[in-house]
Amino acid sequence: MQAITAESIEKKRRSRSILVMSILAVLIFTTFIISMNTGVIKLTPKDLIMTLFGQGTDRQELVLFQFRLPRIVISMLIGAGLALSGCIMQGITRNALADPGLLGINAGAGLVVMLYVSYFPTTANVPVFFLPMLAFVGAALTAFLIYVLAYKKHEGIMPTRLILTGVAVAAGISAAMIVLTLRLNPEKYQMVATWLAGSIWGTNWKFVMALLPWLLFLIPYVMTKAQTMNVLNLSDATARGLGAHVSREQLKLLAAGVALAASCVAVSGGIGFVGLIGPHLAKRLVGPKHQGLLPASALVGALLVLTADTIGRWAIQPSEIPTGIVTAVIGAPYFLYLMTRTRG
Amino acid sequence: MSTRSNKTRNGSKPAEADTAAMNATMQTSSVSEAQQSSHSYHPAFSGTATTTPSSHAPIKSRPIAATVVLFGGLIALVLGLFLSINFGAADISFKVVWQAIFQFNPELTDHQIIRELRLPRVFGGAMVGASFAVAGAIMQGMTRNPLADSGLLGINSGAGFMLAICFAFFPGLPFMSVILFSFVGAALGAGLVYGIGALAKGGLSPARLVLAGAALSALLSALAEGIALYFKIGQDIAFWYAGGVAGTRWDQLQVMFPWVAVALVMGIVLSRSVTMLSLGEDIARGLGQRTGLVKALCAIVVLILAGSAVAVVGAVGFVGLIIPHLTRKLVGVDYRWIIPCSAILGALLVIFADIAARMVNPPEETPIGALIALIGVPFFLYLARKERREL
Numbered sequence: 084m085q086a087i088t089a090e091s092i093e094k095k096r097r098s099r100s101i102l103v104m105s106i107l108a109v110l111i112f113t114t115f116i117i118s119m120n121t122g123v124i125k126l127t128p129k130d131l132i133m134t135l136f137g138q139g140t141d142r143q144e145l146v147l148f149q150f151r152l153p154r155i156v157i158s159m160l161i162g163a164g165l166a167l168s169g170c171i172m173q174g175i176t177r178n179a180l181a182d183p184g185l186l187g188i189n190a191g192a193g194l195v196v197m198l199y200v201s202y203f204p205t206t207a208n209v210p211v212f213f214l215p216m217l218a219f220v221g222a223a224l225t226a227f228l229i230y231v232l233a234y235k236k237h238e239g240i241m242p243t244r245l246i247l248t249g250v251a252v253a254a255g256i257s258a259a260m261i262v263l264t265l266r267l268n269p270e271k272y273q274m275v276a277t278w279l280a281g282s283i284w285g286t287n288w289k290f291v292m293a294l295l296p297w298l299l300f301l302i303p304y305v306m307t308k309a310q311t312m313n314v315l316n317l318s319d320a321t322a323r324g325l326g327a328h329v330s331r332e333q334l335k336l337l338a339a340g341v342a343l344a345a346s347c348v349a350v351s352g353g354i355g356f357v358g359l360i361g362p363h364l365a366k367r368l369v370g371p372k373h374q375g376l377l378p379a380s381a382l383v384g385a386l387l388v389l390t391a392d393t394i395g396r397w398a399i400q401p402s403e404i405p406t407g408i409v410t411a412v413i414g415a416p417y418f419l420y421l422m423t424r425t426r427g
Numbered sequence: 428m429s430t431r432s433n434k435t436r437n438g439s440k441p442a443e444a445d446t447a448a449m450n451a452t453m454q455t456s457s458v459s460e461a462q463q464s465s466h467s468y469h470p471a472f473s474g475t476a477t478t479t480p481s482s483h484a485p486i487k488s489r490p491i492a493a494t495v496v497l498f499g500g501l502i503a504l505v506l507g508l509f510l511s512i513n514f515g516a517a518d519i520s521f522k523v524v525w526q527a528i529f530q531f532n533p534e535l536t537d538h539q540i541i542r543e544l545r546l547p548r549v550f551g552g553a554m555v556g557a558s559f560a561v562a563g564a565i566m567q568g569m570t571r572n573p574l575a576d577s578g579l580l581g582i583n584s585g586a587g588f589m590l591a592i593c594f595a596f597f598p599g600l601p602f603m604s605v606i607l608f609s610f611v612g613a614a615l616g617a618g619l620v621y622g623i624g625a626l627a628k629g630g631l632s633p634a635r636l637v638l639a640g641a642a643l644s645a646l647l648s649a650l651a652e653g654i655a656l657y658f659k660i661g662q663d664i665a666f667w668y669a670g671g672v673a674g675t676r677w678d679q680l681q682v683m684f685p686w687v688a689v690a691l692v693m694g695i696v697l698s699r700s701v702t703m704l705s706l707g708e709d710i711a712r713g714l715g716q717r718t719g720l721v722k723a724l725c726a727i728v729v730l731i732l733a734g735s736a737v738a739v740v741g742a743v744g745f746v747g748l749i750i751p752h753l754t755r756k757l758v759g760v761d762y763r764w765i766i767p768c769s770a771i772l773g774a775l776l777v778i779f780a781d782i783a784a785r786m787v788n789p790p791e792e793t794p795i796g797a798l799i800a801l802i803g804v805p806f807f808l809y810l811a812r813k814e815r816r817e818l
Contacts, residue, residue, distance in 0.1 A: 180638070235812065243634050243638070244634065244812075247637060250638065250641045251804050251811065252804070255800060255801065255805070257797075258796075258797040258800035258804070259797075261796075261797040265791055265793055356645075402656060404653055404656055407649075408649040408652050411645050411649035415642045415649070416646060419623050419642050419643065422627060423623055424627075424628070
């Protein structure tokens, strides 16, 4: 007979987290392999291995290293980034329905990126490294705007009003985008339209390099805040009683969440619902403690976007379905399901 | 005046002061801030009328104001029609326009432009505007949800989704069948949103219903886009989603007109019952109304209006939100006035939005859906802030 102590529960939970994450990692790896095989130009598994070890034809190398791999890597990175961002937002707003896409932050980031890409003449040579920065400015401004609009004296921020404001602001921003993009020439317009639908458009290594430093900085930073987030997840008063500097920590985390979403959106376009589903699934798998929840969310998000991108490439060959459409088709029903389960 | 200055001191928005000014007769001059923050946009529609501090505010109807709106609106509408016909990429003088209408000569290109492009466009705009606005008014009255609008509650995107299916699987159907598809889609969207509302624990507040509508719209438009990509009909669908009256044709109007006309007349006939419903279902029942029947009829009217409007111009939102609220401010709370006035003001809004759409970036046209959304979103945010019952 073993006594059930807090320690043993903690141990159990930890081993469960590790198990879940290993399974997720295996799934991601499998999808990764499948994704490398998916596309208009067929690569047999043998070709794939040959090419990976430098034995393929030029054509195979081009397809694999210049088109598919960067795209796959980007899918995984933005999946992880968006899911983490959603996890942070759900945590600090204590709102199960929060998601950077629904909150309109993605739209704000998109607007600034789009304005830049379309009104500055250097289409051929957009300074890619600059994009996440611009996106962050747009996202931060939008987040601020939404916060101000949703804030009410005496009541503060109510979860539903926050999302409702976000949805409305996002609608306004997309309308503004439509009006603005009509002035563009057809080529740029096409680019904007594809971007809006959320296809992963930056599919070369430059974009990976632009995105990577942000994630390399932000992901570890967020992970170190796991304990703080556990505390913040309780009520404000409890968190304060436990010694957390509530508003300062919230602001830091919010900035990190906005930055994560913005840098991802800068390369991916309007991909929604990942930040919603990722953390929810992760919570079901590993429980509510952020030490396990954060990495699990990132993994689920990566798996989700990678799968969505692969489906998008596979479903209607030779053309592609933008990843954003695939995630919306999966995500929107899930959101509706959540709405019927949660109380406002 | 004392009310107003008091509010200014409290730093509230002027529009709120206007609402209060409307009820100022019944309110004391010292409206405290707490009272004000809990002040709903109109007690008769807040749903918790019995518990609001201002529940004794009068439920007023203003027949004189309504008559002014009705006739003024009609005059403005005629002016708008002429303006819209005169205005366009091709520069056509007023005299030629006049001749094109009254002494049509099919040999002349200008006459052709007027007859085949501009006239259907402007009539289409007017009909669509009236339809969306009346649909919104009926929904707001019937469900007592101040945020009700066929665009926000997923009805428009349901219709758009069915239109995508229709274009993909049955290309070249006559417009008569297309419009029927649109009705089915509208019913689908409405059914899904309200179904989710019914499934949710304890029902959904107006705000959450809008969220459900937004998610459903995201889903349906993603599916429609997927279908469009697969069947390579993206161009057709993109037009429907952006919203525009530019492509309106006479044959579409011919099909649409009887539906819209019958539905509008039905809306006016039902308006008395909608007024009663807007006071609360219990009250309506107490006054001897068969609420189930009335609600079903209202729903049919809404679906026909929204469905046929979407089939012609696409998923244009916010008309059904803005116009009824505006009308209510002008003419009071009696739907016998609100519904006809909404029809006229809605037509005005779409006609002028269409003129603006041609002016923003000539010779390109801006989708009117986007233009109206630019006005509609701030308005929506304002309403959502005042909506107290949410959450």
